[in-house]
Each structure stands twice: as structure tokens, then as C-alpha cells.
Amino acid sequence: TIRYLFKQIFKASLQLQVDDHKKALLVSRKRQSENTVIQLGEVAIGAGSSSIIAGPCSVESYEQVYEVAKALKEQGVKLLRGGAFKPRTSPYDFQGLGEEGLKILREVADEFGLKVISEIVNPSDIEMAVRYVDVIQIGARNMQNFELLKAAGSVNTPVLLKRGLSATMEEFMFAAEYILSRGNTQVMLCERGIRTYEKWTRNTLDISAVPILKNESHLPVFVDVTHATGRRDILLPCAKAALAAGADGVMLEVHPNPAVALSDARQQIDIPSFVQFMEELRASQLFREEK
Amino acid sequence: TIRYLFKQIFKASLQLQVDDHKKALLVSRKRQSENTVIQLGEVAIGAGSSSIIAGPCSVESYEQVYEVAKALKEQGVKLLRGGAFKPRTSPYDFQGLGEEGLKILREVADEFGLKVISEIVNPSDIEMAVRYVDVIQIGARNMQNFELLKAAGSVNTPVLLKRGLSATMEEFMFAAEYILSRGNTQVMLCERGIRTYEKWTRNTLDISAVPILKNESHLPVFVDVTHATGRRDILLPCAKAALAAGADGVMLEVHPNPAVALSDARQQIDIPSFVQFMEELRASQLFREEK
Amino acid sequence: TIRYLFKQIFKASLQLQVDDHKKALLVSRKRQSENTVIQLGEVAIGAGSSSIIAGPCSVESYEQVYEVAKALKEQGVKLLRGGAFKPRTSPYDFQGLGEEGLKILREVADEFGLKVISEIVNPSDIEMAVRYVDVIQIGARNMQNFELLKAAGSVNTPVLLKRGLSATMEEFMFAAEYILSRGNTQVMLCERGIRTYEKWTRNTLDISAVPILKNESHLPVFVDVTHATGRRDILLPCAKAALAAGADGVMLEVHPNPAVALSDARQQIDIPSFVQFMEELRASQLFREEK
Amino acid sequence: TIRYLFKQIFKASLQLQVDDHKKALLVSRKRQSENTVIQLGEVAIGAGSSSIIAGPCSVESYEQVYEVAKALKEQGVKLLRGGAFKPRTSPYDFQGLGEEGLKILREVADEFGLKVISEIVNPSDIEMAVRYVDVIQIGARNMQNFELLKAAGSVNTPVLLKRGLSATMEEFMFAAEYILSRGNTQVMLCERGIRTYEKWTRNTLDISAVPILKNESHLPVFVDVTHATGRRDILLPCAKAALAAGADGVMLEVHPNPAVALSDARQQIDIPSFVQFMEELRASQLFREEK
Known part of the structure; x- marks a missing residue:
């Protein structure tokens, strides 16, 4: 011994x-x-106020994005999301409009003074994408696509990095480190539910990840309540829980007509529901308005 | 076709x-x-206010319980928990004081005007237990110990039923149904984290279970933040998240000297931390005081 | 430092x-x-040969058990299982025939010279049960029902302990230790699949548990291929894998008419399928016949 | 209604x-x-015989690869694996030798008449890679890197696709479909363990995936026993289980001196252990030799 x-x-x-x-x-x-603060126009992410990112799962047309953006504007939401490159389980599902989708997002966003967040899936598209988007999203399925992380780390555009389907918090932080270590320090972390045995939700929202990531890291933390739950009926309580737990913001999917959406038809909310969601979230006093 | x-x-x-x-x-x-409301002395669980259940993991001595109960009283907490029958992974770990522990709980609780919650693990102990406790707890490892559920269903004492380590919400509701179907309608559900691959927390707090159980069932819903996280540093944000998500109350473990506790030494908080926890939780405005 | x-x-x-x-x-x-060897009549479990445990999920009638037992006898299978006390998710599902079921099992088994294995769920039933059964089964949902483990540890009847739904191997071994530490050393471990996110199987057969448990412990190890998979179409390859990985035996559910079974209707195999299963398993040379 | x-x-x-x-x-x-058969030199994968793929986790030097390749040759193993592009959790870990590593593999393989399998991680590297490798490996972390799948689908080189860390079998098959739908029909599926709560193994080998994938698909199925278990002591029983369950082959990591390996130091086996592994696997009669 x-x-x-x-x-x-x-x-x-x-x-x-x-x-x-x-x-x-x-x-x-x-x-x-000290907290990393990411400035997107008037929005200072990570500086204490609550940010909302909303928009359709997929960009389908100018009209569709316009309608959602208008609702965002009216609700005081400044960050517009929309998928132009869609990572889909099946090769036969709608794969997104590609660069055309990014153009639509940019055009509509400029009309309403919004900032654009969109997912990029190929390292070789990063350079093209930064001409259109204000924030590059790296999706859950690509959290350990290290080539994509390296490419995102070599530009100056902020990055929203989603936690992988079954990534540990440690792996999540290392994935962000790939981006920072290449020089891009403007990274936001986004908890979006993890894969468990439970079947009544699409994923299991790991709420404890919020305070842990806030303690361990100086980066802003978001919660994507749409993918975390896959259920419209609990978006509001989960968004409240996210803010109560210390999240810097919440992301959700909004579509003018979810029933005919080309992706995620079951979990997107329509515009009246979005308006109600925003009103109730603000009424809860958990929402910290931008000063 | x-x-x-x-x-x-x-x-x-x-x-x-x-x-x-x-x-x-x-x-x-x-x-x-309409919500099931369970009246425990002045506390009406499920009627809109936020309830706190606190106390040591294991009952170790009269003095230990006294010290914790005093702190509860001072903080306005009315529900005292403590384990007398301890289900432990190893047969060589401390198994609890048994009936002697229940007596200590009852005696101390009466002194401070508190209500007692304690876990029972053997169907044949239920009758004995109801002489001492105000609420029978059925632990996670026994959520599908159907004989125990049946025994708890045949008395009139309220039951706090914890979700199993990897129970689906559906199984959880069916476990409660075992109790109700035997005639005991005073059941509280308690989310306490589920088992996942994540290693930075003891379990994964399934926050979405709170709104779903509230929607699907009329029974009160608690969140045990101690077992859900296994980490003292995130108890407060997780308790806030629980209340924000709609929980009727929060449960946590408090010990006068966690370092020498006979069980769960790493995750219990001491009394000064408990006082601070209560003050911050109340300050958050998420806490709805009993009227 | x-x-x-x-x-x-x-x-x-x-x-x-x-x-x-x-x-x-x-x-x-x-x-x-050295390996623990459990002698059940002519069958020496853990001594090198491959043992099969088969029978219906639930005992439904004398005729039903008779028909299965006859098929077992013809296939040279000596160990008859059947559920008399059924732990069911819903209180409204068939809960088993109770002691009457044990009597049927005993009577039929004696007629064919078989040994009886049946699940007991209440500590207070252990004494009654040992009058009928040759092996007490403790089911997955009760793996950490420590009172039941203690009761099973205080008799001399061999015990088949199934791994919990999401038990770690360490917890599994500690559960067995509860039995041994009370004096009953005749314990068999049974891997029966663990709960994961995968949906094409009922559970995920953790085949690596077999060699690990054999290395770490001297107790015999079985694999319950019916519950591990929940699919009739892969019982044979999974049984072969179990034997190839070092299991001492395989357990499976057989019912004369699965379509009308009172429990597990979808996963039990009928008698012709059982005959074919046995023939193919023996033909594979993985099956080590009792000498 | x-x-x-x-x-x-x-x-x-x-x-x-x-x-x-x-x-x-x-x-x-x-x-x-009918089964898809992939011809690699004399080796016909999917035609009934058992194939072994072996080699170091990372290519570190010519000498290192030479030593392993020599052992493969002596054992009659024809398929040499080695990582040149390493997807590592941390950006500060060894990221592989890149194209230089592929050159080493090709050179050594040609010397011994072996075929080369190596992981590619960037869609833009596929064209370069097919000049060196006989099989493109797509790793678990990239199973849903759809851009990489599309790139691999547009060449004629066979692909070994590993199951994602927590991919369902359905997602796994759809990932393969991405490759086939682009025109490359030579795809092998590789089960490599899934992520669960169990801690005594690195991952949980989902053995039932083998017969299910063989039933559902005509593609060859491998099992990577090194990553599935992360433990040297159970490689052999798990490899036997894989063959017993119907796998077309087994993959494992071999390193001349695991203790100083630049990656996966704990789970690779050394050459004497590999020789013993091969001898015992062949002795088991589960191994079906190439005719």
C-alpha cells in the first residue's frame, strides 16, 4: 500500500x-x-435582460417570414430565427431553401430592424452565411461536428451553439471551446433538451444545466423551449422556469400556420399563441426588459 | 388496403x-x-400557496431533529421531513432508526407545531407509521412496489409519492392510481429527477414534468431539489424554476452538520444555508405565501 | 499544492x-x-451447462400451465416459470391468481418433474411461497425493495434476482448482497434489459453485463430475452449472444396462445415457436447440455 | 365518435x-x-464469413502502424483501421496527422496487402481521402452530419457508418439512406454502443441492434467492441456475442503500446492480447472463416 x-x-x-x-x-x-455580453443592435445578450429569439422552424417563403417578423416587431422581439439549411433525419424530407432562405431572412429582418439567426451545416458555407446572418446557429446534431466548429471559430460573427442530443455539459463546454480557441469569443450556449427514456416530451429539458453553465462559464445561456418539450401546451411554464433558473433568454418556434409547416408542424405555435405567450411571460415579472 | x-x-x-x-x-x-387540496394543519397544499418540506435525510438523534425543526419554525416552514426507514444501496450502510426515529420526529414536531413526513418501506409498517406521521412518503425506489402502494391506499393518511428513478410520467400517474383506487385520495406527486447519462448532477430534474402533471392530474406536485440535483450550489435556481413551472412546493434536505451526516453527506445544506435559501426564495416573488 | x-x-x-x-x-x-453452483433437482446452475427457464408470463389456469409444462418436458427443459403475483403498471390490469397460481405451478411441475420459479412481491408472502416454489423470483421493479430482499435473504430457497429497470451493475450487486448478507447464498442474477431512449425494443439488452457480472461475482448469471427485447423475432439471436457472452442460462416466456394472454400478449411465443427456438439454440453449439 | x-x-x-x-x-x-456484399480485395463483407477490422485508434507514425499491420497479417486479418482525422472532445487533444496519416496507412497497407479504413470528418476532404483509403469511416459524432453523408454518397468508395452516440436504429437507417440515395450503395453499418446511465462501461453495447438491423436492412453489420465497452477485459465475450447475434464482423483497436497512445490509451489492446483475442475467437467456432 x-x-x-x-x-x-x-x-x-x-x-x-x-x-x-x-x-x-x-x-x-x-x-x-465577468459575463460575456454580445451586442446585437440594441439587444445586449448576457447583460441582465431577457432576450427572445423566435421565428419559423424553416424559411418557406418571403410572405411566411414577413408575417412572423411583423408579429415579433409588434411584441418588441428583436431576434428572428429561421432555418434555411435543415438537418433532417430523412433525406426525403424538406432540406430547406439554402442561400435563398438566408436572403429572405435578411431582407425581411432589415425591413423590421431585426437581427437574423440561422443554422449553418457545412463548414464551407460559413463564409457565405456571414454575409446574411447576424448569428450563426450550430445545431444539436452538429455540436461535435468539429470542422464546423472550427470554421465558425474563424469568423467574427456571433455563434449560438446548441447542446447535442445527448451531450454532457462537459462536452458542451468543450464544443464551445473549439470556437473560442479559434478566436471567435462571441458564443451563446443553448440548452434544448436531452434524449431520455421519457416519451411524453420530445426531449427532456435539463433545467439544471442553466445554473450550472452560468456558474461554470461566462457565456450567455439560452433555452430552446420548442425542441426541449415538443409540446405547445407547456411552452410558457418551461420558459418561465428557464428565466427563473437564470437563463439569458428563450428561443421558440413560431409559424403563421403550423399545420401546413414543411417541418416541425406539431410543435410550432401560431401567431395569436405567440402573442399570448409573450404577454403572459412579461406579466410573470420573470421577464427582465431591455432598458 | x-x-x-x-x-x-x-x-x-x-x-x-x-x-x-x-x-x-x-x-x-x-x-x-378542480385541484385536490390537502390540509395539513394550517397548510393547504394544492390551494395556490407555495409549500416547503425540509429536514434531514436521516433522523439521527433528538438533538439533530430539534435543531433543524427550530430553524424551520423560524423560517415559517411547517412541514418537517426526516428518514427513519432508509432504503440504502448497500446493506452495510446506515438503515435508519426505525420506529424510534418516527417517535423523535413526532415529539419534536409537536413541540414546534410542525407536521411530519417520513418514508415507509414495508407494507406491514403502514399501520404503525400512521400513529406518528402526518404524511407517508413513498420513495423513488418503491414507486412500483405495488404492495406498499396498496397498503398506503388503505389508510386515511396523506401520501407523498416520489417518481421512480426512471419512471415515465405515465407510470408515475398509474402508481398514484394504485393509492387512489384503494380509497386514499390525499396523494401528492413529487418529481425528484430522473436517471440519465449526465454526470454533473446526481439526477436530471425533469422540470417539464411539473406542468404536465399539473395539466394531467388534479393532485399537488412537489419538486425535491436535493435529490434532483445532488448539488448544493444550484438548489436555489432549481427551486425557483420549480415554482415558476407551477409546482405547489419544494422539498429539500437540511442538516445541522452535513459533513458528519449518516447519509447524503454531500448534498444536504446546513442551517445558515437554509436560512439564506428561504430568504432568497421569498425575495424572488415566485414564492406564494400562505394567506 | x-x-x-x-x-x-x-x-x-x-x-x-x-x-x-x-x-x-x-x-x-x-x-x-469458485462459481456458486445452485442445484435444482438434476440441474446444476452455474456449473458450466446452459439452463433454460421458460413458462407463461402469468399463470392463468391449470390447463394453460399444463400445456406449457408438457412442451418444456419434451424439450428437456427442467425449469418452469409462471407469474402468480403480477406487478402491473396499472391497478386495473390482471394482478395474478396469487397463492392459487402457486398451487397450480407446483401441481403441474410435480406431474412433469420440473422445478418452479415464481415472483414474490410482498415480504410477508415469502414464508408462504417457499412451500410451493423452488426458486423465488424478485422482479425488476422490486430490485431495490430492500424489505423484500431481506425477507428473501432469511430463507433457504434459491432466489433469482432481476436487474432493476435502470439499475447500475453496482446497485445490482449490492441488491444481491442484501440477500447474501442475511444468510441465503443461493442467488442467481438475471439481466433483463435496461431502460434507454431506443424505441424499437422494449428495453436494451445490456449484453456486456454478462461478462462483467461473471468476472465480478461468483453467482450464476441469466438473461431474460423476452423482457430485454419485447420482440419475438430476435429472441433466438439474443439468446445465442447471451450464451456466447458467458451466461449460465436464458429465460423466456412461452404461452399456449399468446394472443389471449392476460399479460404480455405481444411478446410471449407460442409452443411451436418455442420448440423451434430450442432446436435452433441447440443446433448452434453454443448450448452446453447438462451432462 | x-x-x-x-x-x-x-x-x-x-x-x-x-x-x-x-x-x-x-x-x-x-x-x-438479398444481402449487400462488399468486396474488399479477397474479403467479401456480408457474404457469410466473419470479418475483423483492427488497428490503432490514431495513426501516430509509420513504425506504429507497421507493427500493428504485421500482427494483422500474421493473424489473417485483412482490414486495417487507423485514425488520421480525429474528432476529439477537447480542441487541445491530439487531432490526428491528417493527410499524412492517410499516406502512412496506404503505404503500410500496400506492403502487407491490407485494405485501409479511416475516418473522414470534413465533406471537402472526401475527394482527397478516396485516393488513400478503401473504406471511408463516418464516425458516431458525425452520424447526422448530413453534409458529410451526402459527400460520402457521391463517391464510389465503400463507407462504414457508425451509429451515433444516442441514435435510434431508425435514425441510423435514415443516415445510411442519405448515402445510398446519393448513389453509393456500398455501406456497412457499425453498432458501437449507445449512451446510457451505466458507468461500468464506456457505452452500452446494444446487441439487439445486430439482429434488428440484419432483419430490416440488407447492409452488412459490424460491432465495434472497443468503443462499445471501453474495457479490454470483456472484448472477447462481446465479440463472441456479436458474431452469435449475426454480425458480419467485429472492429477493435490495437496499439503496439497502449499506455503511450495519443488517444484512447485505456481501451486499446496490445499486440500479444490481440493475438490471444484472435486465437480464442477462432477457437469458439463462432468465427466463420473466409473460404
Whole structure:
């Protein structure tokens, strides 16, 4: 057992290095104690107010995006999301409008003074995308697509990184580190539910990830309540829980006519429901308005 | 495919019966639209105010329970928990003081005017237990110990039923149905985290279970933030999230000296931390005081 | 960091104790290097040959059990299972025939010279049960029903302990330790699939549990292919995999007419399928016949 | 309820379309009843014999690969794997030698008459890679990197597609469909363990995936026993289980000196262990030699 003790001493020395390494992570609050604030027009993400990102799952047409953007504007929501490149389980499902979709988003957003967030799926599209979008989204299925992370790390456009389907929080932070380590420090983390055995929700919203990520990292944290739950009937309580737990913002999917949506038809909410959602969220006093 | 359609019609008829059956569940809100309210002294659980259940993981001594109960009293908390029969992974771990522990709880609770909640693990102990406790707790490991559920259903004492380690919400509701179907309608449901791959928390708090259970059932819903997280540093944000999501109350473990606790030493909070927890929770305006 | 090293030395000393403790577990191969062999009539479980346990999910009638037992006899299978006390998700589902079911099993088994395995769910039923059964089964939902484990540990009848729905292997071994520590050393472990996100199987057969449990423990290891898969079409390959991985035996459900079974109608196989299953399993040369 | 029946009839019609769609999947055995056979030199994968793929986790040097390849040759193993592009959780871990690594693999493989399998992680590298490798591997983290799948689908080189960390079998088959739908029909599926709560193994080998994938699809099915278990001590029983369950082959990691490996140091086996593994696997009679 003397040998055992020496082995432990050796291990302890190793562990010290690991701790130093962890301390050294660029995403870590040990490295940077103050919050990273990402400025998108008038919106300062991570500075204390609550941000909402909303929009259709997929960009389908100018009219569709226009209608949603108008509702956002009226509700004081400044961040418009919409999918132009869609990672779909089946190759036969609608794969998105591509660059054409990004153009539509840009055009509509400019009309209403909104900022655009859209998912990019191919490293070679990053350069093209930054001409249209204000925030590059990296989706759950690509959280460990390290080539894509590296490409997103080499531009100056802010990145919204979604947690992988079954990523640990540690893996999530390392994925963000890929981006920061390439020079792009404007990263937002987005919890979107993890895969479990439970079947009454599409995924399981890991609410404890919010305070843990806020403690461990200085990056802003969002919760995508649409994908986390897959159920319209609990979007509002889950959004409230997210804000109560310390999230910097909430993301949700809104479509003028969900029943005919080309993707996620079952979980998007329509515009009247969105208006009601915003009114009730604001009424809850959990919502911290931008000053 | 005509045959197929007939098969579907047949299936539909079957499904109708299932729906009726589901409607017929005693736990279902379809069966009883108004909330079940459980009166424990001055505390009305399920009537709109926020209830706190607190106390040590295990009852260890009169002094230990006294010290915690005093703190509860000072914070206006009326519900005292403490384990006398401890279901432990290893047979060599402390198994609880048994009936002696229940006596201590009762004695201390009476001194401070509190109500007692304690876990029972053997169907044959239920009758003995109701002489001491105000609420029978059925723990996660026993959620599908149907003999225990039946025994708890045959008394008039309220029951706090915890969700199993990997129980679906459907199984959870059926477990409660075992109790109600035997005649005991005073059941509270308690989400306490589910088992997932994530390692930074002891379990994963399934926050979406709160609004879903509130929608599907008329029974009060609690969240045990101690077992759901296993981490003291995020108890407060998770408790806030629970209340924001619609929970009727929060449960947590408090010990005068967690470092020497006979069980769950790492996750219980000490009394000063409990005081701070209560103050911050009340300050958040999420806490709805008993009128 | 000197302080850190001392802390590690302290930890190492603690770890040594834990290791000793682990070594001391009665279920551990460190404690007993040779296999535990359980003799059931002519069948020696754990001695190298492959054992089959088969029978209906629930005992429904004398005729039903008779028909299955006859098929077992013809196939040289000596171990008859059948549920008399059924732990069912819903209180409105068939709960089993109770003691009457055990009598039927005993009577039929004696007629064909078979041994009886049946699940007991209430600690207070153990004494009654040992008058009828040769092996007490403790089901997955009761793996951490420690009162039941203690009761099973206090008799001399062999016990088949099934792994919990989401039990770790460590918890599984500790559950067995509850039985051994009370004096009953005749315990068989039964892997029956764990709960995961995958939906094409009822559970996920954790095949790696077989060699790990065989390495870590001296107890015999079975695989319940019916519950692990919930699919008749893959019972045979999974049974082969179990034997190839080192299992001492395989358990499966057989019913004369699965379509009208009072439980598990979808996953039981009928008698012709059972005959074919046995013939193909024996033909595979993985099956080690009793000498 | 008449309305309900009509709704079901409508649903049934929809379901008919889904079934047709499923039938139409190129990966489905309903579409092609005979096995897809992939010819790699003398090795015919999917034609009934058992194939072994072995080699180091990462290509580190010519000497390292040479030493492993020599051992493969001596054991009659024809398929050499080695990672040149390494998807690593941390950006600070060894990321592989890149194209230089592919050159080493090709050179050594040619010397011993072996075929080369290596993972590609960037769609834009596929064209370069096919100059060096005989099989493109798509790793678990990239199973739903649809751009990479599309790129792999547009060349004629066979592809080994690994199941995602928490991919359902359905998603796995759809991922393969992405490749086939682009014209590349030479795809092998590789089960490599799924992510669960169990901690004694790195992942949980889903052995039932083997017979299900063989039933549902005509594509060859491999099992990567190294990543599925993360434990050297159970590689052999798991490999036997894979073959017993119907796998066309087994993949494992071999390194001349695992202790100093630049990745996966804990789970690779050394050359003497590999020799013993091969001898015992062949001795088991589960191994079906190439004729």
C-alpha cells in the first residue's frame, strides 16, 4: 500500500495539471469572471435582460417570414430565427431553401430592424452565411461536428451553439471551446433538451444545466423551449422556469400556420399563441426588459 | 388496403375504450377538474400557496431533529421531513432508526407545531407509521412496489409519492392510481429527477414534468431539489424554476452538520444555508405565501 | 499544492478502505473465487451447462400451465416459470391468481418433474411461497425493495434476482448482497434489459453485463430475452449472444396462445415457436447440455 | 365518435403512405431481399464469413502502424483501421496527422496487402481521402452530419457508418439512406454502443441492434467492441456475442503500446492480447472463416 500511496501522489500531480487545464479553458468563468455580453443592435445578450429569439422552424417563403417578423416587431422581439439549411433525419424530407432562405431572412429582418439567426451545416458555407446572418446557429446534431466548429471559430460573427442530443455539459463546454480557441469569443450556449427514456416530451429539458453553465462559464445561456418539450401546451411554464433558473433568454418556434409547416408542424405555435405567450411571460415579472 | 382500413376502424374502437379508461383514472383531471387540496394543519397544499418540506435525510438523534425543526419554525416552514426507514444501496450502510426515529420526529414536531413526513418501506409498517406521521412518503425506489402502494391506499393518511428513478410520467400517474383506487385520495406527486447519462448532477430534474402533471392530474406536485440535483450550489435556481413551472412546493434536505451526516453527506445544506435559501426564495416573488 | 497532496494521501487511505469493503462483499469473486453452483433437482446452475427457464408470463389456469409444462418436458427443459403475483403498471390490469397460481405451478411441475420459479412481491408472502416454489423470483421493479430482499435473504430457497429497470451493475450487486448478507447464498442474477431512449425494443439488452457480472461475482448469471427485447423475432439471436457472452442460462416466456394472454400478449411465443427456438439454440453449439 | 372513426380512417390512409415510404427506403430489406456484399480485395463483407477490422485508434507514425499491420497479417486479418482525422472532445487533444496519416496507412497497407479504413470528418476532404483509403469511416459524432453523408454518397468508395452516440436504429437507417440515395450503395453499418446511465462501461453495447438491423436492412453489420465497452477485459465475450447475434464482423483497436497512445490509451489492446483475442475467437467456432 506504500506503492499505492505513491501512485496516488503521482495521480494527484496529474490531477493538478488537469485542474490547471480546466482553469485555462477560455469558456470558463475561472478564466473570465465577468459575463460575456454580445451586442446585437440594441439587444445586449448576457447583460441582465431577457432576450427572445423566435421565428419559423424553416424559411418557406418571403410572405411566411414577413408575417412572423411583423408579429415579433409588434411584441418588441428583436431576434428572428429561421432555418434555411435543415438537418433532417430523412433525406426525403424538406432540406430547406439554402442561400435563398438566408436572403429572405435578411431582407425581411432589415425591413423590421431585426437581427437574423440561422443554422449553418457545412463548414464551407460559413463564409457565405456571414454575409446574411447576424448569428450563426450550430445545431444539436452538429455540436461535435468539429470542422464546423472550427470554421465558425474563424469568423467574427456571433455563434449560438446548441447542446447535442445527448451531450454532457462537459462536452458542451468543450464544443464551445473549439470556437473560442479559434478566436471567435462571441458564443451563446443553448440548452434544448436531452434524449431520455421519457416519451411524453420530445426531449427532456435539463433545467439544471442553466445554473450550472452560468456558474461554470461566462457565456450567455439560452433555452430552446420548442425542441426541449415538443409540446405547445407547456411552452410558457418551461420558459418561465428557464428565466427563473437564470437563463439569458428563450428561443421558440413560431409559424403563421403550423399545420401546413414543411417541418416541425406539431410543435410550432401560431401567431395569436405567440402573442399570448409573450404577454403572459412579461406579466410573470420573470421577464427582465431591455432598458 | 380495405382490410387495413377495417383493422384501423377496429383499432379506433379499441382506442376509444383506452381513452375512456384514461378519462376514468381517478388521478386524472378529466375525472376531477378542480385541484385536490390537502390540509395539513394550517397548510393547504394544492390551494395556490407555495409549500416547503425540509429536514434531514436521516433522523439521527433528538438533538439533530430539534435543531433543524427550530430553524424551520423560524423560517415559517411547517412541514418537517426526516428518514427513519432508509432504503440504502448497500446493506452495510446506515438503515435508519426505525420506529424510534418516527417517535423523535413526532415529539419534536409537536413541540414546534410542525407536521411530519417520513418514508415507509414495508407494507406491514403502514399501520404503525400512521400513529406518528402526518404524511407517508413513498420513495423513488418503491414507486412500483405495488404492495406498499396498496397498503398506503388503505389508510386515511396523506401520501407523498416520489417518481421512480426512471419512471415515465405515465407510470408515475398509474402508481398514484394504485393509492387512489384503494380509497386514499390525499396523494401528492413529487418529481425528484430522473436517471440519465449526465454526470454533473446526481439526477436530471425533469422540470417539464411539473406542468404536465399539473395539466394531467388534479393532485399537488412537489419538486425535491436535493435529490434532483445532488448539488448544493444550484438548489436555489432549481427551486425557483420549480415554482415558476407551477409546482405547489419544494422539498429539500437540511442538516445541522452535513459533513458528519449518516447519509447524503454531500448534498444536504446546513442551517445558515437554509436560512439564506428561504430568504432568497421569498425575495424572488415566485414564492406564494400562505394567506 | 502540498496541502493538496496530503489531501490525496488522505483520500488514498479512504479508498483503501473502500477497496477492502468491496473485496469483502459476499457476492464478489474476490471473496469467493469458485462459481456458486445452485442445484435444482438434476440441474446444476452455474456449473458450466446452459439452463433454460421458460413458462407463461402469468399463470392463468391449470390447463394453460399444463400445456406449457408438457412442451418444456419434451424439450428437456427442467425449469418452469409462471407469474402468480403480477406487478402491473396499472391497478386495473390482471394482478395474478396469487397463492392459487402457486398451487397450480407446483401441481403441474410435480406431474412433469420440473422445478418452479415464481415472483414474490410482498415480504410477508415469502414464508408462504417457499412451500410451493423452488426458486423465488424478485422482479425488476422490486430490485431495490430492500424489505423484500431481506425477507428473501432469511430463507433457504434459491432466489433469482432481476436487474432493476435502470439499475447500475453496482446497485445490482449490492441488491444481491442484501440477500447474501442475511444468510441465503443461493442467488442467481438475471439481466433483463435496461431502460434507454431506443424505441424499437422494449428495453436494451445490456449484453456486456454478462461478462462483467461473471468476472465480478461468483453467482450464476441469466438473461431474460423476452423482457430485454419485447420482440419475438430476435429472441433466438439474443439468446445465442447471451450464451456466447458467458451466461449460465436464458429465460423466456412461452404461452399456449399468446394472443389471449392476460399479460404480455405481444411478446410471449407460442409452443411451436418455442420448440423451434430450442432446436435452433441447440443446433448452434453454443448450448452446453447438462451432462 | 363517428368523427373519431373518420379521423382514424384518414390517419390510416396517411399511415399507408408512410409504410410505402418505408418500403421504398433503399437500405430496407423490403426493397432488396438479398444481402449487400462488399468486396474488399479477397474479403467479401456480408457474404457469410466473419470479418475483423483492427488497428490503432490514431495513426501516430509509420513504425506504429507497421507493427500493428504485421500482427494483422500474421493473424489473417485483412482490414486495417487507423485514425488520421480525429474528432476529439477537447480542441487541445491530439487531432490526428491528417493527410499524412492517410499516406502512412496506404503505404503500410500496400506492403502487407491490407485494405485501409479511416475516418473522414470534413465533406471537402472526401475527394482527397478516396485516393488513400478503401473504406471511408463516418464516425458516431458525425452520424447526422448530413453534409458529410451526402459527400460520402457521391463517391464510389465503400463507407462504414457508425451509429451515433444516442441514435435510434431508425435514425441510423435514415443516415445510411442519405448515402445510398446519393448513389453509393456500398455501406456497412457499425453498432458501437449507445449512451446510457451505466458507468461500468464506456457505452452500452446494444446487441439487439445486430439482429434488428440484419432483419430490416440488407447492409452488412459490424460491432465495434472497443468503443462499445471501453474495457479490454470483456472484448472477447462481446465479440463472441456479436458474431452469435449475426454480425458480419467485429472492429477493435490495437496499439503496439497502449499506455503511450495519443488517444484512447485505456481501451486499446496490445499486440500479444490481440493475438490471444484472435486465437480464442477462432477457437469458439463462432468465427466463420473466409473460404
